[in-house]
Amino acid sequence: MAGEGKTSSTIWETIKTVFWALVIAGIFRTIFFQPFWIPSxxxxxxxLIGDFLFVNKMAYGYSYASCPNVRLPSFGIDIDAQKICGFLDGDNTRLLGGEPERGDIIVFRHPVNGTDYIKRVVGMPGDTVQMRDGVLHINGTAVELEPAGTFTEVMERQGPLGRTPQxxxxxxxxxxxxExxxxIETLPNGLSHNILNITRQRYDNTGIYTVPEGHYFFMGDNRDNxxxxxxxxxxxxxxxxxxxxxxxxxxRVIFSSAGRSMLFFWTWRGDRFFEKLD
Structure with missing residues (x-):
């Protein structure tokens, strides 16, 4: 009987340890940093597909989107961040809010489907944005472009989704x-970064977008994809x-895997450990 009591106590202590570990991990992820693995x-x-990074959640303060979605399809669990932190939602505001700078690479919650996206912010509130012949124009002025050679990669399936490049x-x-x-694209505030071109496509020429107050305009650096x-x-x-x-x-990229899983350490890209992002 004494042995059974000791076993029950050990199990209970293990449950409590796991519970508090999950609570601490949830708080850390909600307040400080969120892990993100690049899927596309x-x-x-x-x-690159397979880059693993931590998103700095302190940079812009906190809103309902700061809470993670809890999605475990195998267990039938699909809890949107809105249901967890809906009390922070309202009037398009944030607690301890900070403004992004043009050119920041930002993870954001899709306004409709709730998926987390990662793009570069190019248009600020009140800006006009337009694409003309594949060139970004902000407030009527073309950004500076400088040829920077050719980006090459092997045609093969990439990442857990097995996508092939264009x-x-x-x-x-x-x-x-x-290929x-x-x-090299230089934004009006002087920030420079690489962009890629694949082909002429529908969004190489657009109408004029006027960014509403309290909103931002995002684009991917791989412009045609x-x-x-x-x-x-x-x-x-x-x-x-x-x-x-x-x-x-x-x-910053923490590490990067060229394989189907971040656990396949033999596929890690040795030149991308702790690489700073521009």
């Missing part, structure tokens, strides 16, 4: 070299992103 190529070559040099076979033109604010707000299109939907800023 929309931010190449700044971010290539400027046409349809290439598996194992062949996939994209690379340019990015669903972003150029697409009207739908379950897929992003549209203008409200201030309260910002989650945090991405500053």
């Amino acid at each position: 190529g929309s931010m190449k070559d700044t971010l 290539c400027e040099n046409g349809a290439v076979g598996m194992g062949a070299i996939c 994209k033109s690379r340019f 990015s669903t972003d604010s150029r697409a009207p707000l739908t379950a897929q299109g992003v549209g203008y992103v409200p201030y309260e939907n910002l989650i945090g800023r991405a500053d």
